[in-house]
Amino acid sequence: MSESNSASQADLVGHIAVQANDSTTLSLEFSGHWLRSARIRPVEQVLAELNGQSLQSIVAKSNDLQAWDSRLPSYLLKIAEYCDGKQIQLDTSNLPDGVQSLLNLARAVPERTGARRSQSQSSVLMNIGNSVVNLVKDSQGLMVFIGEMILASWTLMRGQARFRMVDLFIFIQDVGPSGFPIVSLISLLVGLILAFVGALQLAMFGAQIYIADLVALGTVREMGPLMTAIIMSGRTGAAYAAQLGTMNVNSEIDALRTMGISPMEFLVMPRMIALILMMPLLTMYADFMGILGGALVSISAFDISLTQYYNEITKAVDLTDFMVGFFKSVVFAVLIAIAGCRRGMACGQSASAVGDAATAAVVDSIVYLVVSDSVLTLICNRLHI
């Protein structure tokens, strides 16, 4: 085993000479540098050369072998496997001792039958079929998860759910107060944007005063809950998926199960409660910030006084609008908890699986949010709420 300098490595060569002794025996002579950095004839070529002949034995020997590393035994292993397949005797006794013992070591444990996996080519149809089957499985998994979650909620309502209070407070802290800065920024800006877009249209009719109605109604009923929920799904849903996924990789979830503690109660419930408690509060705060953003635009750019703005809002928004937004935010909280926790609990066993779980959690929750928001808005519209 010699490590040579990189300067001289470029032109190192390992030679293999194939010599037929007679019609059934053949010798392979190894010489030169058998190093990873050396140029060596591909083993497939040598094997192809052997293929046509009816051989009974091969003698491998070395002559003027300067240096070798793993390259030589791995080359020989290929030849040995070929010989095994063709029932040819391979004589390695003329090789250096080290090579022989490594080769013996490598062949000591025969390949376990059935261990090797064949890689099958998949066709487009197969892929489509697989994704349909996966979709069905996925939906089943979701249903099972929701079912378990309802059972756990029932246990919780009877006051028998096992989880640590301190966990709940940590989650509440994470979801609520820690989310303040980003929620402030986004909702203020969304309020501003709404006001600007609306004001340009309304100004054409000289109806700038209705900016207040537009911003207030839009924010309280739609944008407040939805923007808060989207921020939370990126902030909290993804975090839940990553936390639970890593716990899954470390067998922590198994550990809970064997202690007789339901992971659904211990891990999912406090997270969901934290979201359900905090989301409506954050939404209210987001509503306030959005309306404030609208006020900034109205006052500075469109000559509306703060009093006018305030009066207009109190006329436009009543408690029902507010309750609609409030109700939506609770629904969104549950959906984010379901998406995040389910993806985390179903996470695979590798580092990339945790990343996939976090990604899937965000994608899922945004889909759930938008779909449920559409449905809720439609229902409200039909019921004239």
Place this chain on the structure above:
Amino acid sequence: MNTPHITVQDLTMAYGSFVIQRDLNFTIDHGDVFIIMGGSGCGKSTLLRHLIGLKSPAKGNVFYDQLSFWQAEEEQRIQVMRRIGVLYQSGALFSSLTLAENIALPLGEFTDLNAKDIADIVAYKLALVGLAGFEDYYPAEISGGMQKRAGLARAMALDPEILFFDEPSAGLDPVSARLLDDLIISLCATLGTTIVVVTHELASIFAIGTNSVFLDSESKTMLATGNPKQLLAESNDPRIIQFLTRGEGRADKPNVTGVI
């Protein structure tokens, strides 16, 4: 082959102001199977982290051949680290890569071999550790012992001059542990690899060790260095004898238990 490969000089290891071990002095020769032993929590794994360059010493020096590892340039340090292979306690395989990809990673990064040759070497390394045919498995799909052997195959991918093992037999059944010991010995014999093992498995210590250092957690320093069999036969330190006899004491010093 009695030239020093790794020399540890006045090494003090500390986490912040909390000293783990101080004044360590010992030499690991070329071709040694060197055992780092001592009770739980005495800093064995920390010493290993210092040797493989993951943690810098609070004081003192580690020499690779003549090169002072911690005073060398970054470039030289990377060169040294490329010549060593490490088997971590839990295998530390990359969970999102298959076994073949795990082993091929260093080969692909640091050699000019083409994909076909890399595949051949990967197959050979896996065969060496008794995992022929498991190329396409993910680490999560094989048992703990197999993960450990796959980790060894990866550590050996670049034919390192020094192999470090962190608790190689932990979590293995006695027979597998023995097979791993045999593998270590034959590697040492055929390739001349220097091997450093952190362990407190007595069977392994006596079966493979040719040199060792004994760390003590109470006095926070090393008590002895040398061949473990010799240490057992010649040492007069009750702490060493107790450790090497599982607390039962040596025949000529039977009362040793309870001294500490």
